[in-house]
Amino acid sequence: MSFLAFAFANPLVLAALVALPAIWWLLRLTPPKPVTEVFPPLAILAGVLKREETPSKSPWWLTLLRMLMAAAIILAIADPVFNPRTRTLSADGPLALMVDNGWATAEDWERRRQTADALIDEAEARDLPVSLVLTADRQQDATLGTATAARARLAAARPQPLIPDRTRAVDVLRTGLNGTRPGTLAFLSDGIATGEDSVMRDLAGLAPASLRLIEGDGGEAVALTGAVNEADAMRVSASRLDATLPRALAVTAYDARGRAIANGTIAFGPGEKVASGLLPAPFELRNDFARIGIDGLSTAGSTYLLDDGFRRRRVALLSGEARDQSQPLLSPLYYINRALAPFADLIQPNEADLAVAIPQLLEQKPSMLIMADIGRLPEETYPAVTQWLQNGGTLIRFAGPRLAAAPADDPLVPVRLRQGERALGGALSWSEPQPLADYPPASPFAGMPRPEGITVNRQVLAEPTADLSERTWASLADGTPLVTTRTLGAGRIVLFHVSGEATWSNLPISGDFVEMLRRTVQLSRSGGVEGGAGAGASAPLPPYRLMNADGVLTAETAGARPLELGPGAVPPASPDHPPGLYGSEEGFTAVNLMAKDATLNAINRTDLSMAYESERLIGAEALSLRPALFTLAMLLLLLDTLVVLFMAGAFSRLRAGRAAATVLIALIGLSALAPDTVRADDSRPGDEAILDKLDNTHLAYVVTGESEVDRISERGLVGLTEFLTYRTTLEPGAPVGLDLTKDELSFYSIIYWPISASAPMPSPAAINRIDAYMRAGGTVLFDTRDQMSALGGGGASPNTERLQAILADLDIPALEPVPTDNVLTKSFYLLTSFPGRYAGSPLWIEAQPQASAEEPSRPARSGDGVTPIMITGNDFAGAWAVDGNGAPLLPTVPPDEIQREYAYRAGVNIMMYMLTGNYKADQVHIPALLERLGQ
Missing domain, CATH: 3.40.50.410 (von Willebrand factor, type A domain)
Incomplete structure (x- = not known):
């Protein structure tokens, strides 16, 4: 039991208190002050004037004041003490x-x-x-x-x-x-x-x-128990021992040089033992946090060390398609974005042109670059990306149709890929979806349980090599790689052999996908240690800087053992691994005193x-009252002195000071006339032409520089425009010829490009603009006008060779002739072929999933967006071209007006498909709707 004791250090001094009655008597009997007569003859005048009287004894309250002052001095000398140490040791043992x-x-x-x-x-x-x-x-x-x-x-x-x-x-x-x-x-x-x-x-x-x-x-003990670098601030959690009263703690973040760079507060409510607070700071500033401390406390528990694992990575995202607005759940970046948002700062380009977007992203110094279904980059971007990788960047790529169709010698993939893809029910396929196998011990995914219920329907295959197993982080049950990696300089390339959305596998909609990305992001340390949370087996980390009990990092590392990191979080401190930094100056892992979310x-x-x-x-x-009693006695003495001076009339002779206050009020009336309303003219040259293009749908064609080819293209689109106006509700405006190097392409849903081997080769800038246009959702209809029978076949014509040269610099998906059940065959007219001036060439479009993957009763098969590319050799413009009177300019081959009619119908179907997408495929629901309406 604890108790409150009271004692005097010098109790004999208390005997002086018996003198207080004598002091009282002496103060009460003090004789009055004598009266001095100056001049006796003036006794009459002195009797008239008011005589100053002196009391015969002091007032009782003044006597009491002096008695209290004397008592305070006596008690102060006696030295009263609260809770003096009076306990003694027992003599019954040691x-x-x-x-x-x-x-x-x-x-x-x-x-x-x-x-x-x-x-x-x-x-x-x-x-x-x-x-x-x-x-x-x-x-x-x-x-x-x-x-x-x-x-x-x-x-x-x-x-x-x-x-x-x-x-x-x-x-x-x-x-x-x-x-x-x-x-x-x-x-x-x-x-x-x-x-x-x-x-x-x-x-x-x-x-x-x-x-x-x-x-x-x-x-009063308080300990920091965790720190999480969130999207807008660093969240710091703490625990305290005494939770009786509310308490607010100021916390400060310091950089590696010990400079305070951010402040925040952790507020505990009554009865709260655990609380958290925010340290708001920009992303770049938060990545400079080296430690967090509680102001006014200097302990190892009130200091929280941060390493590279606490830094919030900047991740740049690139996609081969633009479906975020129309169909976000099918966007290659949707699930990647959702998985990374809690622990990374995501940036996306403002430009669709990769030749412009990639340098802009790299200028922002991201830790990681994620490319979803991008098969080919602009040639001029490869040196910049390679240099960024060699300096320590991490590139993560996700498969897709474009990557499956990319060249096998792509330098930015970790393994050599087979051409094409492996799909359920197709060539190089399995009979049923494949689950995942256990993760290899050397993989950063080691320690994660093998996911149940995750299957893969499609993937890109890696060519077997001697080191393929060493480069594999995850694989399927049949042994084919799912995630592969390769180091490049100080950086790393990682490839997921499935797409980033849920069409190839249900992995992106699982929790394992989030953890896999999180662990991969943690490896993107700029010159850091590949250890930390979730890293696979790595070499033990020697102690680099250790923290003493006062929360200060020192170079004294004697007695500490190297830290071995395994799967999971970094362990809390122990006698063998005191709190501090383990690793080297190039990279280290922080070990903190308290376990995450610990409670005092x-x-x-x-x-x-x-x-x-x-x-x-x-x-x-032991609390002594001597200082307080001496202070009280001094205050009473000062009060007594003031009272005596007042009674002696010292204050009455002071002149009262004059109080003069001069108030100057300056009123300045400023009457400002309200200015006339002026509207800024922010129009720029060329705005009228842009508005003219936006007020209606226009068909567009590429100006090749050859007058005859461009004339046929222009007259062909005029003919198709007139046919659309006559046969449909669409009334397009006049066709527009485009210069790929300077005209805006995004105004047009489809661009007709007649290929001519004798025309100048498009510049790399023009090809990059076309690639960005296609990536943003536009479609280019390439027409070689040579009735080719197969894309890239032997004995290709000069126009086909020119087309191959152009496509070599474009990131295009795998192609196939229009299937009979594709929406293009049903978007307006029912068609089985797409003739032009010639009728022997198929119309090539982006390859879509096999029909067996869809409902057998579905009347039309389609992808989830329009194809970005169409290729034909049937010379559409030659069949559509008309003169000023509406008569055909060129005959069909063979001469057949029915073929010209079907050529126009092919043009109508293409335009309706471009403007409405695959809405015809939704007719699969009509029987069910009619049945429900009938009920």
Whole structure:
């Protein structure tokens, strides 16, 4: 039981209080001040004037004031003290001292040492042996010895940046006593529970004659237990021991040089032991955080170290398609974006042209670049991406139709890929969807359980090589790689052999996908250690900088062992791995004192087999009132002096100062006339032409520079425009010829490009603009006008060779002739072929999933968007071209007006498909709707 004691250090001085009545009598009988007569003849005048009178004795309240002043001086000399140390050691056995020297004792360690030293002095005075054990020391010894030896050990002891191991300390103390019953067992505790919290019962089990619990300022202990770099701020969590009153803590983030760069607050409500607060700062500034500390506290628990794993990565996203607005769930980047958003800052380009977008993204210094279904990059971007990789960047690629059709010698893939893709029910296919196999031990996914229910329907295949297994992070049950990797300089290339959306596999809609991306992102440390959370097996990390009990990093690393990182989070501190940084200057991993989301609790004092005494440390329980009493006496003396001066009339002779106040009010009337409303003219040259293109649908063609080819293209689109106006509700405007190097392409849903081998080869800038146009959702209709029978076949015509040269620099998906069940055959007219001036060439479009993957009753098969490319050799424009009177300019081959009619119908179907997409495919729902309406 604790109690409040009171005593006087010099009690004999209190005898002076008996003199107070004498002082009272003397003050009351003080004679009045004598009256002096200046000139006796003026006695008459003196009688007329008011005579100044002097009281015969002092007022009672003034006497009481002086009595209080005298009493305060006497009591101050007597030195009253609250809670003086009066306890003495038991003489029934040796003194056993168990002293906490963990992280929470750093603030009051000197008082703890003084308290323990006072107990050792008393034991020495009584000639008692002493057993001393320090709970946080790695080497513990509690052998009974002399007080001198215990005092020397205590002087050398220091607080440690660790959590005390009291269970081990009690065992050491029991061994040191060797069966001897202690007379006094004093436990200098920090007040914080550890482990199973049975220390008080364990100490009572030693059967001491007297058990004393001496506590310091542990009730004020606060520890930081976690930090999460969120989207807009760093969230820091903390736990406190005493949750009685509300408390607000100021926290500060420091950079590697110790400079404060951000501030925040953690607010605890009444009864709250755990709380969190935000450190708002820009993304770049948060990545410079090296440690977080609580203002006013200097302990290992109030300091939280950050390493590269806490930095929020900047991830750049690129996609081969633009479906985010119309069909976001089918966008290659939708699930990637959702998976990375909680722990990465995502950036996307403002330009669809990769030749412009990639340099812009790399200028923002991302840690990672993700490319979803991009098969071919502009040629001029490869050096920049390669240099970025060699400097430490990480490139993650996801498969898709474009990557499946990309060249096999792509330098930005980790393994050599087979041409085409493996699909369920197709060539190189399996009979049923494949599940995932266990992750290899060297994979960063090691430690994750093998996902259940995740299957793969399509994938791109890797060519077998001797090192393929070493480059594989994840594979399917049949052994084919699912995730492969390759290092390039200081960087890394990672390839997911499935698409980033759920058409090829249901992996992107699983929780394992999020964890796989998170672990991969953690590897994108710029020059960091490939260890940390989730990394696979790696070499042990030597101690680089260790933190002392005051929360300061030092170069003293003696006694610490190398840190071995395995799957999962970084372990909390231990005697073998004290808190600090492990690794090297190039990269390190932070080990913090507290486990994530730990809670501070008070020591359990219930269910003890014996009573114990509770007391405070030296300097905390003994409170002397001497300074306060002396201060009170001085204040009373000053008050008495003022009263005496007032009674003597000293203040009445002072002249009253004149109070003069001069108030100057300056009113300046400014009447400003309201200006006339002026509207800014923000129009620019060429806006009229742009508005003219936007007010209606226009067919467009590429100007090749050959007058005859361009004339046929223009007249062909005029003919198709007139046919659309006559046969459909669409009334397009006049056709537009386009210069690929400078005209805006996004105004047109489809661009007709007649290929001519004799025309100048388009510049790389023009090809990049066409690639960006197709990537943004536009479609280019290439017409070689040579009735080719197969794309890239032997004996190709010059126009086909020119087309191959153009397509070599474009990122295009795999192609196929229009299937009979494609929406293009049903978008307006029912067609089986797409003739032009010639009728022998098929119309090539983006390859779509096999019909077996869809419902057999579906009337039309389509993809989830319009094809970005069409290729024909049937010379559409030659069949559509008309003169000023509407007569055909060129005959069909063979001459057949029915073929021309079908050529126009093919043009109508293409335009309706471009403007409406695959809405015809939704006719599959019509029978069910009609049946429901009939009910």
